Amino acid sequence: MSTPIPFLPAHEIARQVRSGELSARQVTEAVLEHIARVDGIPGQLGGDPQAEPDKVHAFITLTAKRALTQAETVDARIAAGEDPGPLAGVPFTVKDIFTVEGTPSTAASRMLANFIAPYTATPVERLENAGAVMLGKVNLDEYTFGSSSESSAFQPSPRNPWNLDRVPGGSSGGSTAAVAAGEGALSLGTDTAGSIRQPAAFCGVVGVKPTYGRVSRYGLIAFGSSLDVPGPVARNVTDAALMLQVMAGADPHDSTAVTLPVPDYLSGLEKGVRGLRIGLSPDYFRITYPDPQDGSLREEALPEAIRTAVLKAAEALAAQGAEIVEDVPMPHTRYGIPAYFVISRVEAASNLHRFDGVKYGYRTSQPVADLREMYRKSRGEGFGVQPKLRILMGMYVSAAQYSEQYYNRALRIRTLIRRDFERVFDPAGAYRLDALLTPTTPTTAFPMQDVYGDSVLMQYADQLTVPANHAGIPGLSLPGGLDAEGLPLGIQLLGPDFSESTLFRIGRAYEKATAEEAWRATTPKIVHG
């Protein structure tokens, strides 16, 4: 039986659309139909979190009409003999933290529920220019603040297509749930501490956190500006590489987007891993977190299934000719979360200042005595609990009398984490690694409503992903099998700055090495209807 259109790889759709085997309209219609079958009602303000528990609920805004118009444009270009672009007719979704002209750009917050963006984010614009067809905006944690997508003001929040009682992860949970469920071949997410890689791991898809500056942030509603990176979510490595190829590169609207040329990610994809040095670090096989009662540091080994998945991946890569380097010390990994807590919240509090009810977005409808009260009420009513927590902590640790103790100290930790990576990737150093191979997450997808509310513990779900954000280096999360409950496991590759090509190459080699494994043939529950 041939693969149904919603589950065709992006590169296959583009090939068939470009060659005329399929029209973009046909693809779009098929995927829209599939969405109508699996997604259920979109998230909405005041929506019931428990509504339609048998559906995915990836979307906040489905832009079906816009998608069909775009698809027709692609078909018209092909008919006119023009190049429709490398992503011709590929349906994709956008995490609703990016602006897209003329569409609601909500950040999953009441604050921006009525905000129609007057301009389009650079990565979205580049995808559309490449012929990709945007299906709509998908759900996330409010302002990306979370690891389960449940903190969205738009309910119901997305569910994990592999097990609808589980979270899809977050904050790009709508993106990964959509891609896993066949609601678009690609999705544009963002990663501030693991927000692409963690939900990708939970949903059994490929997630890329590119090097900081590789993809423009213009149009990304900022969380932690020094950490945020837009990146691809896809069902396979080739599609992720193709998507990044289109998005990456300098942007006159973002001076932190680097001007370094973008390499051809696809040409080296099939080269294999012979001669590459891939490291394993014990510091990535445990998590360290403060005891909620007495604050003392506690250490916990990762679940056996996750450990095994990573070690098996190492064996598979070794069998392909990679050199596995064990016992690579990454001593500052454990400080990643505390430092992230401070840095991201200082930046977030400042980034959220602009949402004041003055110019756009939510403004209180209650009577107000003065300007301060208008601010207080608008922000008090417009923000959910997660933004408020971040504002409180961000304001506190950046106050003049505390910033040396917290913020500046966190910045120093950040430098130390960066040095951990520099040391092991140094081509003249003791380890000379091309990449580190680690688990993506300490757990598989947790039950809905399980961890939400305990934001400290939820944050420790990011312990293995956040170091890459501190350091600015690229990370790639790959599906690495299923645990005993049938939930996806994620493995992660981390490499030096701008080593995306190498990570894709290793990822692709791993895909090929495991192509025949039974779990590869397993599909998410929802697909079987």
Place this chain on the structure above:
Amino acid sequence: MEYEAIIGLETHIQLNTETKIFCSCKADSWNDPPNTNICPVCTGLPGVLPVLNKAAVEKAVLLAHAMHSEIRPVSYFDRKNYFYPDLPKGYQISQYDQSLAHGGYLDVPMRDGEMRRVSIHKLHIEEDAGKTKNEQGRRLIDFNRCGVPLIEMVTGPDIRSAEEAAQYLIRLRQLLRWLGVSEADMEKGHLRCDANVSIRPKGADYLNPKTEIKNVNSIDAVRQAIETEIKRQIRAVEGGGKVEAWTLSWDEDSGTLSKMRSKETEADYRYFREPDLLPIHMDEAWKSEILAAFPELPLERRTRFMAEYGLPAYDADLLTAERSLSDYFEAAVSAYGGDPKRVSNWLLNDVMRMLNESGKTAGELRLTPQFLAEIIKMVDKGTVNTPTGKGLLEKTEETGKSPREIVEAEGLGQVSDSEAIRQICAQILADNPEQVARYRGGKTGLLGWFMGQVMRATRGKADPNTTRRILQELLDTSA
């Protein structure tokens, strides 16, 4: 007791870049309706990012260099966080601990000829906020000014009187225009000034609490406001009270200061590095490229004009008030080749009037320095007389033609042939026997009338000296 005032000035200088500092909107919105020069970036829409306008940095480097400030090889932008409706991002992008430049000074000549060195404490780049106005119980916001590039420059407490503060601003304004970095028009807010004022017994070495005066929009206002505040502080102290650290607002119309707020605690702006912008790397190559065109500064040029051209201080001061005028002067002197003082006289007496009337700068005149030199030379040689020469200034400016061409085309050349003049004079005497009789009867004041008649007959071309000599000769010799 005798008191002395301790004054420091905080200036905000609007740079005259084409576009704003972090977007491509037009920077100058004078005369434009509210909210017409705005875009997603400068109105702080979700998701936008600032992109630094290099021209703002380059102008700031010119100013920093002129202030003898040390320019940091690496400087950073920081966020200054506070809420205000006309600050659309809720933070201002500014520079905090590692600003573009630090230190430096400006030498300010005082009226008594003494030079006062005013030190510079802070010099940094930042973006402007918008404007708020209250109207009929509503608060209206104009975002046009958001993102206009500013330099904030703060002096040390080195100024000792209202007059010195005024002189500092006059020299700063002159320098800003000279460097071409700002229009420096205080009335238009291109140059804004807050003054910190305290007093102490003369000779004391401690500092008393200071007040900050805001909202002073002209140099005269700065002078008046500081004078008023010094008197108020002295009155307060002599009356047994004390000066509190207030922020005061100057009301220009009534000439009074009013208390805006007490200033006991500094606001916490929670400064941190702006993650959306890269550091400014001011390497030697870029710096020397910027400073390659660094001009001779007004005070240096003033000194040189006195030494090189033998000009009196008065002339040198006026000629270096504005760069275009001083360039014009030098070009005219070089084209003229004669006494520079003569060029200065023509410039300060006549050309200045043309400039004031037309609002042009010297560099914009069609009467080029070469044409001016040509006119003075024609007068020197007697080709035209002085009044004709002065008339030629306007004619050259109007037509853009060379003065020599105008003289030839209009036949304005001076008649110095005494025989021709003698004939005309004789004819006029013959035509006006009554006036001749009255003159000879003692009304010698009529000589001027006869001069006028000759000039009218010759359309002003007769050499006045020759005419006067011949008329006197003919009139004084009884027929």
